[in-house]
Amino acid sequence: MADYLLSIMTFFPLLGVLVLLFIPRDNGALLKMSTLAVSLVTFAISLPLAFDNVFATSGAMQYREFHEWINVGNFFQMNYNLGVDGISLWLVMLTTFITPLAILSTWNAIDKNIKGFMAMLLLLETGMLGAFVSIDLFLFYIFWELMLIPMYFLIGIWGGKNRIYAAVKFFIYTAVGSLLMLVAIMFIYYFAVKSGAPMNGFSIEEFYKLDLPYNAQFWLFMAFGLSFAIKVPMFPLHTWLPDAHTEAPTAGSVILAAVLLKMGTYGYVRFAMPLFPEALPTFIPFLAFLSVVGIIYGSLVAMMQDDIKKLVAYSSVAHLGFVMLGVFALNMQGLAGGMIQMINHGISTGALFLIVGFIYERRHTRLITEFGGIATKMPIFATIFMIVTFSSIGLPGTNGFIGEFLALMGAFQGGLRWYAVFATSGVILAAIYMLWVYQRVMFGKVTNPKNENLKDLSVREIVIMLPLLLFIFWIGIYPNTFFSKMNPAMEKMLMQMGANPVAVVEMQQPTVAHVGLDDQAQTVVHND
Amino acid sequence: MITVNHYLLLSAILFAIGTFGVLTRKNAIVIFMCIEVMLNSVNLTFIALSRHVGNMDGQIFVFFVMTVAAAEAAVGLALMIAFYRNKDSIDVDDFNMLKW
């Protein structure tokens, strides 16, 4: 079993789709139950990964699986090459963890074509898991694209009023970026072929060792970077996100926010940055700048939204700005912050979307002005919403803080000082927009008669939220559970990016009045 | 002295005339005849060149071209008749249902 764990985990949901095909389409309850069961089993299959201590000691790929897949002589070869390391471990876990919750959240929300909906969710899970565990770039690309289709249908069929526009925009926008990446993938491959470097299909492990000229790295990074930046999404490539989120059904939004966006950041960490370490320094100022703009811009725009879901969507732009900034710091703190922030965003924003879903289910509107005073009617909901809000704001003791703190600290240390300062202001803005929306929705007197008879959360809804709350606090209070298994892999990855994991970018002269963006900082390394 | 070039020039002119006819005429039959002119100009070229290069391949080719032209004529005229039955016209301006 352990030898094929990743394959079993990845394709189990697909197997579930097959099972669903044989369930009558009008038997909604059975469909839901079996989908939930499939996703829970998938989660169970993935659990041994989380408990495996090998990740704490080794940064190498574990649970390797290798099969030759396509081999057309020396010029075209690709393999079924799976593995998981500390970088992808928690993202895999996040995926298997979030999916059952997302499924559970749709219990009453979906009445149209349940079978299709559930099949799409499971298909999506396979795509996501596959993308996280692929070591072969080609295989990764296949899973990467595979995710688009179910998401497209989730938005397009079960979405809101403007769903077609949103779905098509989502699909084409993301595809444009990934298609350029495809060309870049081909280029790397043939560069490797021509340079006679040892190869193993499109295995990134071999590609890491390539000695690409700077010029090539520059363009390749552009292609990869663009593709992932769209997925993240980084400003100004983010406009598909609010549309997609607003229109998507709750479960779709949750998965989109929790996992799909992580594909972009994960792509940077796993592919774009370590593959092209020489081009990386050229882009970092620019990308860090965009991250910071994303943080501030996303927050300011989020602040003025009148639709809660849109607000959360824009807040995602801001949150992922922190992730990116941390990753671009190129040191352990930053990367760890970025990585854990990915998980955090998955949990917190996922939870926020669920929360929006809960009230949407009750009131069929998401306009902030329609609400007010909900706290009196739904105290449990209010409490949970409050906790999630503060997690999203990044209150210490909750997960959000750990991520933001480490990311900013890393950025500060990694020579992105001024970026970090501006990014830190996002901490203020996050409080503004989140608390403001909380106030307008939850506090005050019930002024809208339609809100008079709102029911508090049902047991099912509480069950959905509890695991999320657990992790909000777990990561906030004892993140070492997660860090300990990420550290070796992160260290390895940073080396690959050409960075020293424990570097501190020194100021030129500690007493000079100006510590500028452009200080040509020298890297001073200290190990204790 | 009439050289191969003269033949080639003549056939080129014929080909051009045929092409021009296809572009300008509206009657399907006339267009078809223009195409025949083009094919025959090609035949002329083949024969001239066959003589010029000194082997028979070109002439053999001409036979095939003639055969094929005949076959095309049969099919083409049949199609025109079918169209005429439906539209009472063989003006190419009327072949205009399918566009854009």
Place this chain on the structure above:
Amino acid sequence: MENLVQEAIQNVNMQAIMPSLVLSGLAMVLLMVSVFSKRGSSTHVAWLSVLALIVTGFVALTGWNNPQSGFAGSVLFDNFATFFSMICIVAAGLTILMSDDYLRRENFPVSEYYPLILFTTAGAMWMASGTDLMTIFLGLEVLSVSLYVLAGFFRHQTRSNEAGLKYFFLGAFSTGFLLYGVALLYGVTGTTKVEGIAAYVRANPDAALNTMFIAGGLLLLVGFLFKVAAAPFHMWTPDVYQGAPTPITAFMSAGPKAAAFAALMRVMIVGLDGLQSELTTLFWILAVLTMTIGNFVALSQKDLKRMLAYSSISHAGYALVGLVAWNEIGLSAILFYMLVYTFMNMGAFAVLVLIGKQGENNLNLDGIAGLGYKKPVLGVVLTIFLLSLMGIPPTAGFIGKFYMFSGAVEAGYIWLAVIGVLNSAVSLYYYLRVVVQMYFKDPAEDFSWVSINVPTAISIAISLGGVLYMGMFPNTLMQLAKLAGF
């Protein structure tokens, strides 16, 4: 004289033309069968045609790894020819399977239809195996003349008439150019054999500077470009595809197009290798132009057949990328892509055949609103074909496109690959529009007229199997495509 005849007879080697011979013969037999059949019943001819194709298929397969040269080097039935022959046979078979019910629905169950398809296929096989411009020309004409008839087959329908006529006129017109090109090449090289032309160029390296030679080569090329529907010789495609009976449209976009590509490749790569640098530049421009025009214009189409016609133009553009690359990957990619395209395009058309009402007035975007709910299986299947046409994994279309663009990248044409993928991105929009209509709109009609009949279902199933199999386990066929290259 005696010697010549003897030599000629020795050189004949019927083995080399056996597949086309068998098919033509069987087609004629079936023509006779249909003459003596009762008017209005064509089913038996259809099945017999399929049988004929299967027989031919087996005959053709004997040519694999067993190249047969015949008629003094005018015909070469090698792996390349076998591969393309198989594509054409598959395309023809799928077409026939989806036609039977269709013809009855359209009240025109005329059994000559099937032998005509077989003739077309035979012509296509000639083209694929021809190594003399003469044999290629003959194959092309056999194919074309039969297709003119098939395009205009519904003689009571003005639309079909118009399609047939337009195809006929423009086809004949382009034949003129092709022949003129052959004549010029013949004048320079003194031969019409592809190998002979190549030998001439090898012997006279400055032939590439010879105006007549270049002009001849290019005019010849134009003839083929017309057949593969490359811009600016594509203009017939939308009209003809739209007007022709749907199965014929499907067939045209797969079989004959593959054959034209086969001839194009053979002539260009074997014969005009000396013009490589000029030709790759030209193909670069043509590929970009073709895919761009195809995709852009498809964006604003409402009629599904017309939209797929433009899509077919753009796919020809993608396939031309392989010729630009002019390398092993590029060429085997074209072979593979043609096979893939056959399956996915035939599949998509087969679904359209099923969902069309009599007269096919509903084959536009609004007409299929909500199809995914009323006919879920058809919806899913059509979606998969469309995804494959888009080039989304895990379908064959993705692998094909990836392989194709890989060739370009390998040869250093990165910008071409970039333009290609951007074009794919544009194409997403119009393919997705179909999906949008099928799934995101409420059903406008109940599609009660759609009856899924066995033969069409078989053809859809084969296409689907092909698309998925080649999408997920492409190794075998990619290797075959590689072996089929030269």
Place this chain on the structure above:
Amino acid sequence: MYSNLWLIPFFPLVGAIFNGLFGKKIKNEAVIGGIATGLMFLSFLVAAQNFIKLLGDSEKVHELVLASWITVGNFHLNWELLLDPLSAVMIMVVTGVGTLIHLYSIGYMHGEVGFYRFFSYMNLFAFSMLMLVLGGNALVMFVGWEGVGLCSYLLIGYYYEKKSASTAANKAFIVNRVGDFGFLCGLFTLFWALASKGVWTLNFVKIAESGHLLESGGLLVTVVTLCFFLGATGKSAQIPLFTWLPDAMEGPTPVSALIHAATMVTAGVYMIGRMNGLFAMAPATMMTIAIVGGLTAFFAATIGLAQNDIKRVLAYSTVSQLGYMFLAMGVGAFSAGIFHLMTHAFFKACLFLGSGSVIHGMHHAYHHAHLHDDPQDMRNMGGLRKKMPITFITFLVSTIAISGIPLFSGFFSKDEILWWSFGSTRGHWMLWVLGAAAAGMTAFYMFRLVFMTFFGEQKTDSRAKDHIPESPFTITIPLMVLGLLAVIGGYIGIPAVLGGSNRFEHFLAPVFEHAQHLNEIHAHGSHATEYTLMAISVAIAIVGIFTAWVMYIKNPELPAKFVAKYSRAHRVIFNKWYIDELYEAVFVVPCKRIGTFLWKDVDVKVVDGVVNGCAWVVKGLGTGLRYTQSGYLYNYAMAMVVGVVVIVGFFVF
């Protein structure tokens, strides 16, 4: 040794969780309040035990690692607690005052729907505050720091149905976040600065040990400390971030007493004390702190002069008193600052609780009479000393203490601050002037408050007049205890000049002495000067009290005349110098405008416009190209011919 330290924050945490989860089911106020208060008291006992142990211990700094927290690369951080004299004092104040206020709340919050919620929040607050003061590294402190901010938010917004309450809560949290921005920046800079010297730490003890690695008076340490100070201004309501505190009075009065007077708002002061080593190295920062502190003390006092809401007066008084503490920190009088923090905790808590008692009574009366007058408006009070004697006495005692009348606690601490601000190596006479002026005003407005509330004739609506009761014992007991402390709390720190030994300062010396010594911070000057200054400040206080007596007891019509005469000045002061309006105009409105602009114009029109524009252009091109397909045969043929001509022409020529 001190291994039970963790119990101190743990008890309230248990209370918070217990009441939060089960309080709603329990419903019994006695149980809920009892658990909360009891746990606080347990916490107090543990704190006291540790405190006493520390008194007798020669080793004054003790760290207790509870668990690891964040381990990433070289960065290693623990959940760790730090007990030294400074935190010992703080835990005593927090648990002690906290217990009393919890007890008080049982009575005060009686009958509230959200009774359990209140106690849960209060316990959570105590937990956070204790984490703040016990935190062994900057991040644990920050957990507490933000935790108290959270609880403050929750408790200010306790009456969340009131718009003003939730708005005030938001304001408090957001303004605090501005401070946190500074705190975080400081933390990052500090960490980075130390890490580049090879010390990867946020641990307070280690920071103190490696402070010398940074250049004293250098830019880096100045930036770090200024950033931290920005954090402190947020939490401790100093200029420019003080505006949230008066609004925070929307919370129930015990909250105001515990959070917005006694404990949380002093966190900034504590933080500076905690990092005194760094601050001492940055004279520029110290100067800034002193000036800001002095100005805050002064300006807040001016605003306090004109307020009519009993709690608002106290709020501004708190701001002003906090200013004193910062003044103390700024001039290097760390222990004096902490001393004032402690005494202030006693008397200000007592004052707030007293005002709460008054409000409670007024409310009761209005409720009884079905009136909806404002129970907090002093203009409706008067003559309450007979109705509520215990409240009155404790209130008066505390007022005397805050006014700086000798023998009461406030005198000792305030005077020491004033002395340092004059005589310290980091002091200046102008700082003293600011402080003294503020002291005078403090005396005035505090007595104005007392006079308006407890003296004179009762101005309450006649229907409610006779229904004002003295509060129940749960309210009065804490009042009495705190009143007592307000009187005697200062005696542990009688300065040498008055014949004391300033035991408080000695106790804290291990924390502050080193930095003071290293950076040559000390107060100098003769005893004569000290006496003189002391006399002047007492005189000023008495003048203030006298003026208040004249204006509110002797000639009650005087204030109105005064207002009429200096109407403009009054209006400015009454409207708090229009600071809120200024911030609204400078920050809030532009921020919203920018947000709307970014959304409606930039995002929708520009960014998305480009995206949709691309799609539009592509589609437009497609539509344009489409019409080349005319349907006419000869056009198609023409296209072919043109194609042929171009292709052949291109390659032939």
